[in-house]
Amino acid sequence: MRPSLLRSASQLLRRSRRDYSSAAAASQPERKVAILGAAGGIGQPLALLMKLNPLVSSLSLYDIAGTPGVAADVSHINSPALVKGFVGEEQLGEALEGSDIVIIPAGVPRKPGMTRDDLFNINAGIVKGLCTAISKYCPNALINMISNPVNSTVPIAAEVFKKAGTYDEKKLFGVTTLDVVRAKTFYAGKANVPVTEVNVPVVGGHAGITILPLFSQATPASNALSHEDIKALTKRTQDGGTEVVEAKAGKGSATLSMAYAGAVFADACLKGLNGVPDVVECSFVQSTVTELPFFASKVRLGKNGVEEVLGLGQLSNFEKEGLENLKGELKSSIEKGIQFAHAN
Ligand SMILES: NC(=O)c1ccc[n+]([C@@H]2O[C@H](COP(=O)([O-])OP(=O)(O)OC[C@H]3O[C@@H](n4cnc5c(N)ncnc54)[C@H](O)[C@@H]3O)[C@@H](O)[C@H]2O)c1
Numbered sequence: 320m321r322p323s324l325l326r327s328a329s330q331l332l333r334r335s336r337r338d339y340s341s342a343a344a345a346s347q348p349e350r351k352v353a354i355l356g357a358a359g360g361i362g363q364p365l366a367l368l369m370k371l372n373p374l375v376s377s378l379s380l381y382d383i384a385g386t387p388g389v390a391a392d393v394s395h396i397n398s399p400a401l402v403k404g405f406v407g408e409e410q411l412g413e414a415l416e417g418s419d420i421v422i423i424p425a426g427v428p429r430k431p432g433m434t435r436d437d438l439f440n441i442n443a444g445i446v447k448g449l450c451t452a453i454s455k456y457c458p459n460a461l462i463n464m465i466s467n468p469v470n471s472t473v474p475i476a477a478e479v480f481k482k483a484g485t486y487d488e489k490k491l492f493g494v495t496t497l498d499v500v501r502a503k504t505f506y507a508g509k510a511n512v513p514v515t516e517v518n519v520p521v522v523g524g525h526a527g528i529t530i531l532p533l534f535s536q537a538t539p540a541s542n543a544l545s546h547e548d549i550k551a552l553t554k555r556t557q558d559g560g561t562e563v564v565e566a567k568a569g570k571g572s573a574t575l576s577m578a579y580a581g582a583v584f585a586d587a588c589l590k591g592l593n594g595v596p597d598v599v600e601c602s603f604v605q606s607t608v609t610e611l612p613f614f615a616s617k618v619r620l621g622k623n624g625v626e627e628v629l630g631l632g633q634l635s636n637f638e639k640e641g642l643e644n645l646k647g648e649l650k651s652s653i654e655k656g657i658q659f660a661h662a663n
């Protein structure tokens with residue numbers, strides 16, 4: 320693991336420990352978190368980070384292969400979460416039962432030259448199958464969808480849940496936290512401000528130009544950045560996933576930074592469920608912020624999942640243009656997901 324990831328993991332753990340002490344005093348509820356795709360590139364480090372999160376009392380690791388080994392390994396860590404591994408479809412029900420949060424990084428990752436949409440044909444079916452099981456075994460769980468293309472897999476999940484009569488728009492989240500993590504890192508480097516103090520909302524979706532970082536709202540504000548700097552930061556954030564895919568040269572896409580981002584988002588969901596006030600993260604959710612039915616923006620998390628979808632705030636002209644430019648692609652990715660769910 321890179322030192323920065325280790326630092327982030329230990330910060331996350333320390334933060335959670337503090338919250339744990341105050342929550343424990345108010346008798347913290349038991350929370351079960353399931354990871355589907357837990358033996359994969361994201362699944363394994365994410366399992367590690369969730370095992371380190373003291374808000375988790377039960378950690379269920381499911382995959383089609385490899386989970387007994389991952390579960391045995393992670394279970395030796397001396398933190399409170401009880402770890403169980405489940406393998407194969409016949410164990411999926413048990414893996415899901417009683418889950419408060421289901422995190423889904425199951426599916427194939429990109430290779431160089433591919434778009435996220437190129438993953439649709441394989442991942443759409445995987446997500447549909449897993450969501451069908453979720454609607455049966457843990458219909459009230461919050462879903463953290465990581466599998467790509469997120470712009471389509473979230474609408475697929477919504478349609479599966481609607482068909483099963485279990486859809487609750489407050490409980491379905493596309494995980495876009497990695498875009499925020501990248502925007503914060505790149506902005507801090509360019510603006511020369513402490514990265515741990517930086518916040519940057521990222522709205523839209525999770526693919527190419529649909530990823531729209533709002534650097535005009537970045538804090539701490541910086542007037543050292545030119546328009547060219549903002550354009551370059553925006554492009555780097557939009558192409559962050561491709562930067563990793565190319566650097567890995569055929570060995571997959573972001574796994575460690577994604578596991579960190581997934582752990583941050585799941586931690587925020589747990590805090591919301593536990594009644595911690597003012598927990599806000601960006602996420603791709605059912606939305607009326609624009610005319611599109613799903614859109615990523617800041618979301619206030621609460622005891623039932625989404626408590627409030629927050630608006631976009633003041634945008635720069637460059638961001639307004641980016642917003643108009645992303646709508647066509649995002650709309651067709653959403654429609655593709657909905658059509659797939661209806662046809663299959
Ligand atoms: N949302 C994001 O920001 C983001 C970031 C990075 C990667 N991703 C996506 O996450 C997904 C996983 O990436 P990865 O690098 O971990 O891939 P990976 O191939 O390393 O792991 C995927 C895992 O999913 C498992 N799997 C396949 N079908 C399954 C099923 N039906 N049920 C349960 N598990 C199943 C595989 O066995 C494998 O262990 C990809 O679609 C990738 O594009 C999303």
Ligand SMILES: O=C(O)C[C@H](O)C(=O)O
Nearest residue numbers: 429467559560561572573
């Ligand atoms: O880029 C990818 O294919 C994986 C992920 O969506 C990312 O943003 O890193």
